[in-house]
Structure formats: structure tokens, C-alpha cells
Amino acid sequence: MKNFKHVIILLVLGLSQLAFAQNGTIRGTIIEDSNGEPMYGVTVILLSTGNGAISDFDGKFSVNAPAGTYQLQASFIGFQKVVINDVVITADEVTVIDQIRLKEDTEELEEVVVTAQAIRTSEVALLTQRRKSANVMDGISSESFRRIGDSDAGAAAKRITGVSVEGGKYVYVRGLGDRYTKTTLNGMDIPGLDPDRNSIQIDVFPTNMIDNMLIVKSFTPELPADFTGGLVNIETKDFPDQKIFDISLSIEYNPSMHFNSDYITYDGSGTDFLGFDNGERDLPSGYDLADIPTPFNSTDAQVSEFLNEFSPSLGVNQQTSPMNYNFGVTYADQKELANGHTLGYMFTGNYKNNTTLYDNAIYGEYQNDIDPDINEFQRAATTQGVLAENNVLLGGLAGLAYKTSSSKFRLTLMRLQNGVSRAGDFDLVDDENAVGKSGYTGISENLEYNERQITNLFLNGEHHLADGKWTIDWRGASTWSSQDDPDIRRTAFTRINDNLRFAAGAAGNPSRLWRSLEEVNTVGKVDITNDRKIFNRDGKIKFGVSHVYKERDYNIVDFNVNFFNGQQLDWTGNASEVWTPETLYPNGSIFLVSGFSEPNPNQYNSNINNTGAYISTEFSATEKLKSIIGVRAENFVQRHTGRDQLQTQVLDNDVVLDNLHFFPSVNFIYALQERQNLRLSYSKTIARPSFKELSFAQILDPVSNRIFDGGLFAIDDWDGNLRETLIDNFDLRWELFMNRGQNVSFSAFYKSFQDPIELVLLPQAQTNIELQPRNVGDGQVYGIEAEFKKSLDFINDRFSLYGNFTLVKSAIELSETELRNRRNNARTGEEIKDTRNMAGQAPWIVNAGLAYDDYERGIDAGLFYNVKGKTLVVVGGGINPDVFAQPFHSLNFNFNKVFGEQEEWALNFSISNILGDKLEQFYERSFSNFSSEQESAQVFQSFNPGTSVGLGIKYSF
Incomplete structure (x- = not known):
């Protein structure tokens, strides 16, 4: 009998395990x-x-049950019940119902019955977030990334209302520049990687790492105050509701760029x-000596040893260019722990390799003719030829999340590595007429x-206390970033009497340059929200520090x-012949001289401490x-360590910017109807100079031969006192949100700028183009926006049309000097005229798209268009x-x-730049009674990106 009991127990346990194994x-x-x-x-x-569950503070629920088809009911006191038919549970798998929306049961209506197929991922969640947000907000979700097919955040951002993307990587909102x-x-500050820009290049973020991207266009106190056009927040993926294991591969072909034998490297x-240099381009030992080895201060052996530590490659090689390709993998899941808590984890990696070839890249310098009767621009210099680039991006993101009944913790580590060989x-x-x-004329090879x-x-960490009445959200982030330009090589020959020579007063002698930027950014913030009754209605009080x-x-x-005892006269124009054992000292005449003094005027250190605190209240008066x-x-407080070129001004951790500012914000949202809002807001914000702008740095672009001068330089009537810009912002918006993600909105905005900063061309510089950031006259920007997304039901409900249009007018008062x-x-x-456009401000922006979505057949497609109007980019x-x-x-x-039995395969086909348009910037005369048609516009720079065709495949395990 005893043995029989053991058999029964084992049988029951085995059956229970079998039943559990068949649960979903x-x-x-x-x-x-x-x-x-x-x-x-x-x-x-x-x-x-x-079987059932109770939703947590994120609205999430999880129910286990045997495989089968069920009805699922969601109920809450005061709200209509929702019953979902045909919910299929599969053994050992997770079925996800993305959103169950409950309506208040004000009229004791009957329960709502829908099918599981009708509830699926859509843009509705994002539209709802926009509708309830205190800010004027637009955005794009991970679903749109999939539908549109963009591989990085830079390409995806231009689909958003009022957004344009400069160079595929810098976001401009409402036409305003990246400043x-x-x-x-x-939600945390992240440093930029380009010393020439204030914002980060968002093309380094692959879309498979992003959950959503929101652009806030109006300021509220919990946000940092240093934005005016918009704040772009990239939210990386959290753990998903179901297991994800995806592998994707894509290729892209551009007939004008790929499999082209004219490609150079x-x-x-x-x-x-892999996106990084292994040390081949490192500076040689002894580079930082006050006197580097030369024939005048060292032995022949010392000079030879120093020169031979440099890479001998100065010239380009021709080869056939490869196609673009991209590989990605994502693995994520969550586990329910025994104590009812949840542990989620995610890993995603991406590798992208893009090759670009411009067979007729142009950089031009033009001047106003010295004869005022001549309207045509006078050519000063042109650089024209082949420019080739290989761009490699290697990125990875790993995350853990842990959720209890009242708290959630999240840890994310992201690493992005990008290398561009050009x-x-x-x-x-x-x-000579300029x-x-x-x-002179000449040729140049640049590496x-x-x-x-x-x-x-x-x-x-996010904590919900006192039945959700108090929420504490704390965040900490550290970001380490660097940008290196190791061994930029320029070898330019001057034509003299049918010979090719190096001429310091003409095209110049060969040069080698190293630039390095390292930045650390540490941010901490705490936000506390108290949900309470204000005027007998639901309201909130928020406060925090950062x-x-x-x-x-x-x-x-x-x-x-430099050349010891002169140079040879029979150069062939091949830069690869310049750095050889026969040409280097002591066998030849070539040796190096340092282009900087000690201490180095182009070396600086800057730091910022920015402490913020805020309080705000959200309430409904009616x-x-x-x-x-x-x-x-x-x-x-910003401090700077650096010196000018003449060593006459030396700063040692000196304060260059110190202020305490208050930034008020008032937002009103009037609900005209349940899904129709009227918004009105006012706020004050700020734009501060960047590290590089508030410095003595003088930086040469070796390709365009243009020079940047830091704003601390006192030049002519500029005193070197570069100040921050204060902005007053006014916004008015009407918005209507309809079923199935349809919406329409109209906005008007006005911005007033005090002491705006712009990059201006220095009239004193005549042998080279020199640019400097300066405060110019006060300015104003005002404009309107319109947006819509509409289902084309009268044709087919699978088609939808969307578009957004921004029209902007800007005016900057000219300073006495500029006028x-x-x-x-x-x-x-x-x-x-005594006013002109604001630099970087586009006069209009258009985004439009025609989309097709057949969910049942697993097909979606779209035709997308984006353009912005002629924009002032450099102030003359x-x-x-x-x-x-x-x-x-x-x-x-x-x-x-x-396609596939479990829809495990996904295919993507794309065509980019169908119209074959060019990326061009022209010199023009526009702020007078002369129109641009009265003279021939001349090229500042021009590139032809061609048309690309892409094909991608993804498999989900």
C-alpha cells in the first residue's frame, strides 16, 4: 500500500508537470x-x-492558463467591462494584447466586446501620450521604425512634424539650427561627439535599440532649459512582454557609388x-617635446627614427567599392519570479558598414567683386574632385529590469563605436583676381x-507609494565619449612652370594633423510627483532637483x-612617392617641423556644473x-583652461560663464471635446555657447581649408565676450485625435531671441575663409505648423495619407558692424536691409507620406517625402x-x-532618394532689393548622393 501511494504521488506530480509544461x-x-x-x-x-491577475502600476498583467482559446475580461469599478474574444494561448508561448482601453462607465453602458485580432500594436499609444501631455509634443514609435524601414534615428526623425535632419544626423526642430x-x-543629458556642433549626431543610434523617439516643442519645468526649437528624447528599449530573438541582415546598392572602380581609399x-584604429595612426613617441627631432637639433639617426614612426601612406589607392550592409541581433525576455516579481533582460547589437563615393565633390570660395558695378561673384578658390568614405558603426545595448509590486529598477549599458575613413x-x-x-593651380590628396x-x-528607479499617490523617479547616468581624428594627411602639389612642387605660399607643404576630444558627462536627477485633489479635481504637484x-x-x-637643402623638382603628383626611405632625411631632404608652440594654444580643457531645481503644479480649474x-x-558655471595663439591671454580653470536664471512656464490645455484640445503656452529658455565656441581654439578643416576661431578671440570690434541667448517662447495649438490613429492639428508659435549666437564669416580674413561664433542683433521667429493623418476609407481602408507642413519667418537685427x-x-x-534671416532657420519644411497597411496579410508599405526650404547656413x-x-x-x-507559419520571416525592400536630388549649398545675395536671379549663385559645397536600393531580411526564432 505504501509503495502504491508513492506511485500515485509520482503520477500526480508527473501529470501536474505535464500540465504546467502545456500552459501558456x-x-x-x-x-x-x-x-x-x-x-x-x-x-x-x-x-x-x-484564472486571473491584477494589473500593476504600469498597467501590466500576466495570466497563465492551459493552451486553448478563451474570453478575457477586464473590469474596474466605475469603468465599462471589456471582453475580448478569441484569445489564443499556445503552450510554452506568450500571447500579447498590447492595449486594453477602459472607458468610464458614466451611463452604465453594456460591456464592450471585441476580438483579440482587433487589438494590436499601433500608433494609438503615442497619440494618446501626445494628447495627454503637458507639452506640445510629437514623436515616432518603434512600430513606425519597422514600417518605414529606417535603420537609424537620424533617418527616422525627419518623419516627425516640424523636423528636418541636417546631413542625416543633426536634428533641427521647426527649422531652427542645432544650437x-x-x-x-x-531623459538624461548626453554629450555630442562633434566639436563643431552643440547636439549629438543621432545617426549613431540604430532603430533596433529604440523604443520611441519623442520631440517636445514646449518647455515645462522638469525639462532642462537649454532648448528652444525642441528637445529630442531617445528612449531605449525596456524588456518586452514576450520573448524576442531576432536576427536581421540588409544590403543597399547605389549605382553611382557601389561596384565602382573609381572608388579611392x-x-x-x-x-x-570594426570602427576603430588599432594604433596604426597613433602619434609617434616624442611628438610632445618642445623641440621635435630636426636636422638642426638632433643627430641624423634621431631624426630618421622619429620620421619612420609615421605611417608612410600619403596617397590614395583605387579599388572597387563594396555595397552597404547592415547586421543586427536582438534577444530579450522576461521571467516571472516566485515572489511575484518580474525580471527582464535585453541585448541588442548592430553592425553597419556604408560606403559613399562622390565623384564630383565641390568646395568653393567666392567673394563680392571689388567693382560695385559687377554683380557676379568673384571666384577666390575651388576644390573639386573625388571624395570617398567608408562609415562603420558597431553598437550594442544590454539591459536589466526588475519590477516589484510598487517599484521598478532599470540598468542599461550602451556602447557605440563609429569609424569613418575618408x-x-x-x-x-x-x-589671383580675388x-x-x-x-595658383594644383592637386591634392587628402586622407x-x-x-x-x-x-x-x-x-x-521608480517607486509608487501610498497607493500610487506619491511617485519617486530617480535617474543617474554617466557617459564617456571621445572623438579622434588621427593623422589627417594633406599632400598638395602646386603647378609651377609645368612642374609640380610644394610651395608654402601656394598650395602649401604636406601636413599631418591629430585632433582628439574626450568628454565625460555625469547626470543625476530626482523627480517627485504627488497626485492629489486640487479644486476638488485630480491634480499633481511635481518638484525635483538635478x-x-x-x-x-x-x-x-x-x-x-620642410626640406633640408631644398626639394626635388621632378614630383609626379603621386602622393605615395613623397614619404619613402629615399625622400626622408638623411637620405632625402624631408623632415618635419611642429605646427604648434608649447604650450599648445589649440589645447583646452573646459568643464560645466549645472544645478537645477523646479516646482510645478498640474490642475484643472474647470x-x-x-x-x-x-x-x-x-x-x-562654465570654466576654461586655454590660451590664445599669441599666448597673451592665458586662462587656468577660469570662469567664462556664470549665471543663475529662472525659467517660468505656463501651459493651458482646454478640452473642446473628448479628443479635441486647444493648447496655449509660454516659457523662457536659454541657448548657451558650446565648449569649443567659448574657447581660444583655432581649427582648420583640411579638406575645405576653412578655419574656425573660438569666440574668446577679440577680433576687430568683437570683444571676445560671448554671451548666452535668452528666448521667450509662445505656442498655440489645436489638435484633434480620431479613431485608428488618425489626427489633425494646427499650431502657431512665436520666439523672441536676446543676443543670439551665429557663426559669421570674418571680413578681415582674405587668404582663407575664417568663421567665428558671435552674438548678433536680437531676433524674432514666428511660424505655423499643420499636421494630419487620414485613412483613405473612400478608396480602401488599408491606405492612409499623412503630412505635416511648417512655415517660418525669422528676422535678425544687423549689428552696426555687419550693416x-x-x-x-x-x-x-x-x-x-537692416534685418536678415536667422542662420540655420529653414523658412519651410514639408513631410508627407502615403502608407498601405494590410495587417492580415502582413504587408505594409509607404512612399515618404521630405524637404526644407533654402536656409542661411553661413552668415556673410x-x-x-x-x-x-x-x-x-x-x-x-x-x-x-x-510571412511564414508563425510569421517568423520579415522582408524589407526600399528605394532612397528616388528623385536623385543633390546636396548643395550656394553663395547668394538675398537681404537686399537684389534677388538671387540677378547674379549667378556659386557653389559653396556640392555632393550627389545618388539613388539607393535596399533589401533586408529578418528572422524571429
């Missing part, structure tokens, strides 16, 4: 329909089994294909490598070739009127004309198809 799981999210917020405490049950746009990662390092083969023309030009790295560690510390080290080291009122304070310089160089009969004045970026008409097609 259903997960989902409960959303309150009126405001889009997750609902806590909702009862969810499978009607035929009684007025801020990028955050998971050079001998780099063995790890260039080679140029150019013809040079320097026109002011400050010696007059560059740019290496960028970002490592971001993010830790976040601190940001940034430090940047920047250095430039350069060397120029049933339909919501108000969000608050103020933020920021105490900002005088423009008038002194005016053409005969030309009347110079004096002898130098203004430079305008021309409209680039970007038309792209994308097709996605899901």
Missing part, C-alpha cells in the same frame, strides 16, 4: 482611455477558467572594419580617419613638411481646462557673400512583408 501565458496592458495613463488594480480573468535643439537619452589599420583626390584653383589670393565612441551607463557635470579635453597637434504652471532655476560691412560692399543700386557680410543650403527633395519608398 497571456500578457497585456490596461490603459485609461480618457488620458492614456496605465491603470492600477484592474481585474483581468479568463472567463471559462477563473536650439537638445538631445537626451532616456588608403592603407589604414587592420581594425578599421579619402579625397582634388584639383585646386586659387584665383582679394588676398596669390593665384582622414574619424573615430567616435560613446559608452553610456544608465540606472533608474545636477549635470561635463568636462571636455580637446587637443590639436600638427606637423608640416472640468475642461487643465493648467500646468511652474518655474525652473538653473545655476550654470556697415554689407553696405560697403553693396552693388551699385543695391539697398541693404563684407567681402564674403552669404551661404544658403538649397532644398533637398528626398523621396523614399519602403515595403515590408511578414
Whole structure:
């Protein structure tokens, strides 16, 4: 009998294990329909089994049950019950119902019955977030990334209302330049990687790492105050509701760029294909000596040893260019622990290798003719030829999340590695008829490598106390970033009497340059929210503190070739013949001299401490009127260590910017109807100079031969006192949200700028183009936006049309200096206006798309169009004309198809730049009674990206 009992027990345990093994799981999210917020405490049950769960503070629920088809019911006191039919649970798998939206049961309506197939991932969640947000907000979700097919955040961002993307990587919101746009990662500051820009290049973020991307266009106190056009927040993926194991591969072919034998490159390092240099381009030992080894201070052996530590490659090599390709993998899941808690984890990696070839890249320098009767621009110099680039991006993100009944913790580590190898083969023309030009022709071979790295560690805790009445959200993040330009090589020959020579007064001697930038960014913030009754209605009080510390080290080291006892006269024009054992000292005449003094004027260190605190309240004075009122304070201190070129001004951790500002914000939202809002807001924000702008650095672009001068330089009537810009912002918006993600909105905005900063051409510089950031006259920007997304039901409900349009007018008051310089160089009969456009401000932006979505057949496709109007990018004045970026008409097609028994395969087909438009910037004369048609616009720079065709495949295990 005893043995029989043991058999029975073992049999029962075995059957129970078998039954458990055949169980599946259903997960989902409960959303309150009126405001889009997750609902806590909702009862969810499978009607035929009684199995059920209670939703947590994120609105999430999870129910286990045997495999089968069920009815699922969600209920909460005061809300209509929702019953979902045909919920299929599969053994050992997770079924996800993305959103169950509960409506208030004000009229004791019957329960809502839908099918599981009708509830699926859509843009509805994002639209609801926009509708309930205190800010004027737009955005794009991970679903749109999949549908549109964009591989990185830069390509995806241009689909958003009022957004344009410069160079495929810099986001401009409402046409304002990158100075007025801020990028955050998971709500935290992240440093940029380009010393020439204020915002980060968002093309380094693959879309498979991103959950959503929101652009906030109006300020509220919990946000940092240093944005005006918009704040772009990239939210990385959290753990999913179901297991994900995806592998994807894509290729892209551009007929004008790929499999082209005219492609040029050079001998780099063995790890260039991984996005970093293995040390092949490192500076040699002894580079930082006060006197590097030369024939005048060292032995022949010492000079020879020093020279031979440099890479001998100075010339380009021709080879056939490869196609673009991209590989990605994502693995993520969550586990329910025994104590009812949840542990989630995720890993995603991406490798992208893109090759670009411009067979007719042009850089031009033009001047106003010294004869005022001549309207045509005078050519000063042109650089024209082949420019080729190989761009490698290697990225990875790993995350852990742990959730209890009242708290959630999240830890994310992200690493992005980007390497760009660039080679140029150019013809040079320097026109002696232009002011400050010696007059010569020549050829040049340029070799560059740019290496960028970002490592971001993010830790976040969210706690819900007192039945959800109090929420504490704390976040900490450290980001380490670097950008290196190791061994930029420029070898330019001058034609003299039918011979090719190196001439210091003409095309110059060969040069080698190293640039390095390292930045650390540490951020901590705490936000506390108290849900309470205000005026007997639901309201909130929010307050918090934050601190940001940034430090940047920047250095430039350069060397120029000199010749001991002259140079040979029979150069063939092949740069590869220059750095050889026969030409280097002591066998030949070549040795190096340092291009900098000690201490180095182009080396600087800067740091920032920015402490912020805020308080705001959100309340409804009436049933339909919501108000969000608050103020933020920021105490900002920037210090600088550096010196000018003449060593006459030396700063040692000296304060260069110190202020305490208060930033008020008032937002009103009036609900005209349940899904129709009218918004009105006012706020004050700030735009501060970047590290590089508030420095003595003088930086040469070796390709374009243009020079950047830091804003601390006192030049002519500029006193070197570069100040921050204060901005007053006003926004008015009407918005209507309809079923199935349809929406329409109209907005108007006005911004007033005090002491705006712009990059201006220096009229004193005549042998080279020199640019400097300066405060110019006060300015104004005002504009309108319109957006819509509409289902084409009258044709087919699978088609939808969307579009957004932004029209902007800007006006900057000319300073006395700029007005005088423009008038002194005016053409005969030309009347110079005393205002002009704001630099970087696009006058209009258009985004449009036609989409097709057949969910049942797993097909979605779309045709997408993006363009912005002619935009002032470099402020001229004096002898130098203004430079305008021309409209680039970007038309792209994308097709996605899901197939397989479990829809495990996904196919993507795309065509980019269908119209074959060019990326061009022209010198033009536009701020007078002369129109652009009265003279021939001349090229500042021009590239032809061609048309690309892409094919991608993804498999889900």
C-alpha cells in the first residue's frame, strides 16, 4: 500500500508537470482611455477558467492558463467591462494584447466586446501620450521604425512634424539650427561627439535599440532649459512582454557609388572594419617635446627614427567599392519570479558598414567683386574632385529590469563605436583676381580617419507609494565619449612652370594633423510627483532637483613638411612617392617641423556644473481646462583652461560663464471635446555657447581649408565676450485625435531671441575663409505648423495619407558692424536691409507620406517625402557673400512583408532618394532689393548622393 501511494504521488506530480509544461501565458496592458495613463488594480480573468491577475502600476498583467482559446475580461469599478474574444494561448508561448482601453462607465453602458485580432500594436499609444501631455509634443514609435524601414534615428526623425535632419544626423526642430535643439537619452543629458556642433549626431543610434523617439516643442519645468526649437528624447528599449530573438541582415546598392572602380581609399589599420584604429595612426613617441627631432637639433639617426614612426601612406589607392550592409541581433525576455516579481533582460547589437563615393565633390570660395558695378561673384578658390568614405558603426545595448509590486529598477549599458575613413583626390584653383589670393593651380590628396565612441551607463528607479499617490523617479547616468581624428594627411602639389612642387605660399607643404576630444558627462536627477485633489479635481504637484557635470579635453597637434637643402623638382603628383626611405632625411631632404608652440594654444580643457531645481503644479480649474504652471532655476558655471595663439591671454580653470536664471512656464490645455484640445503656452529658455565656441581654439578643416576661431578671440570690434541667448517662447495649438490613429492639428508659435549666437564669416580674413561664433542683433521667429493623418476609407481602408507642413519667418537685427560691412560692399543700386534671416532657420519644411497597411496579410508599405526650404547656413557680410543650403527633395519608398507559419520571416525592400536630388549649398545675395536671379549663385559645397536600393531580411526564432 505504501509503495502504491508513492506511485500515485509520482503520477500526480508527473501529470501536474505535464500540465504546467502545456500552459501558456497571456500578457497585456490596461490603459485609461480618457488620458492614456496605465491603470492600477484592474481585474483581468479568463472567463471559462477563473484564472486571473491584477494589473500593476504600469498597467501590466500576466495570466497563465492551459493552451486553448478563451474570453478575457477586464473590469474596474466605475469603468465599462471589456471582453475580448478569441484569445489564443499556445503552450510554452506568450500571447500579447498590447492595449486594453477602459472607458468610464458614466451611463452604465453594456460591456464592450471585441476580438483579440482587433487589438494590436499601433500608433494609438503615442497619440494618446501626445494628447495627454503637458507639452506640445510629437514623436515616432518603434512600430513606425519597422514600417518605414529606417535603420537609424537620424533617418527616422525627419518623419516627425516640424523636423528636418541636417546631413542625416543633426536634428533641427521647426527649422531652427542645432544650437536650439537638445538631445537626451532616456531623459538624461548626453554629450555630442562633434566639436563643431552643440547636439549629438543621432545617426549613431540604430532603430533596433529604440523604443520611441519623442520631440517636445514646449518647455515645462522638469525639462532642462537649454532648448528652444525642441528637445529630442531617445528612449531605449525596456524588456518586452514576450520573448524576442531576432536576427536581421540588409544590403543597399547605389549605382553611382557601389561596384565602382573609381572608388579611392588608403592603407589604414587592420581594425578599421570594426570602427576603430588599432594604433596604426597613433602619434609617434616624442611628438610632445618642445623641440621635435630636426636636422638642426638632433643627430641624423634621431631624426630618421622619429620620421619612420609615421605611417608612410600619403596617397590614395583605387579599388572597387563594396555595397552597404547592415547586421543586427536582438534577444530579450522576461521571467516571472516566485515572489511575484518580474525580471527582464535585453541585448541588442548592430553592425553597419556604408560606403559613399562622390565623384564630383565641390568646395568653393567666392567673394563680392571689388567693382560695385559687377554683380557676379568673384571666384577666390575651388576644390573639386573625388571624395570617398567608408562609415562603420558597431553598437550594442544590454539591459536589466526588475519590477516589484510598487517599484521598478532599470540598468542599461550602451556602447557605440563609429569609424569613418575618408579619402579625397582634388584639383585646386586659387584665383589671383580675388582679394588676398596669390593665384595658383594644383592637386591634392587628402586622407582622414574619424573615430567616435560613446559608452553610456544608465540606472533608474521608480517607486509608487501610498497607493500610487506619491511617485519617486530617480535617474543617474554617466557617459564617456571621445572623438579622434588621427593623422589627417594633406599632400598638395602646386603647378609651377609645368612642374609640380610644394610651395608654402601656394598650395602649401604636406601636413599631418591629430585632433582628439574626450568628454565625460555625469547626470543625476530626482523627480517627485504627488497626485492629489486640487479644486476638488485630480491634480499633481511635481518638484525635483538635478545636477549635470561635463568636462571636455580637446587637443590639436600638427606637423608640416620642410626640406633640408631644398626639394626635388621632378614630383609626379603621386602622393605615395613623397614619404619613402629615399625622400626622408638623411637620405632625402624631408623632415618635419611642429605646427604648434608649447604650450599648445589649440589645447583646452573646459568643464560645466549645472544645478537645477523646479516646482510645478498640474490642475484643472474647470472640468475642461487643465493648467500646468511652474518655474525652473538653473545655476550654470562654465570654466576654461586655454590660451590664445599669441599666448597673451592665458586662462587656468577660469570662469567664462556664470549665471543663475529662472525659467517660468505656463501651459493651458482646454478640452473642446473628448479628443479635441486647444493648447496655449509660454516659457523662457536659454541657448548657451558650446565648449569649443567659448574657447581660444583655432581649427582648420583640411579638406575645405576653412578655419574656425573660438569666440574668446577679440577680433576687430568683437570683444571676445560671448554671451548666452535668452528666448521667450509662445505656442498655440489645436489638435484633434480620431479613431485608428488618425489626427489633425494646427499650431502657431512665436520666439523672441536676446543676443543670439551665429557663426559669421570674418571680413578681415582674405587668404582663407575664417568663421567665428558671435552674438548678433536680437531676433524674432514666428511660424505655423499643420499636421494630419487620414485613412483613405473612400478608396480602401488599408491606405492612409499623412503630412505635416511648417512655415517660418525669422528676422535678425544687423549689428552696426555687419550693416556697415554689407553696405560697403553693396552693388551699385543695391539697398541693404537692416534685418536678415536667422542662420540655420529653414523658412519651410514639408513631410508627407502615403502608407498601405494590410495587417492580415502582413504587408505594409509607404512612399515618404521630405524637404526644407533654402536656409542661411553661413552668415556673410563684407567681402564674403552669404551661404544658403538649397532644398533637398528626398523621396523614399519602403515595403515590408511578414510571412511564414508563425510569421517568423520579415522582408524589407526600399528605394532612397528616388528623385536623385543633390546636396548643395550656394553663395547668394538675398537681404537686399537684389534677388538671387540677378547674379549667378556659386557653389559653396556640392555632393550627389545618388539613388539607393535596399533589401533586408529578418528572422524571429
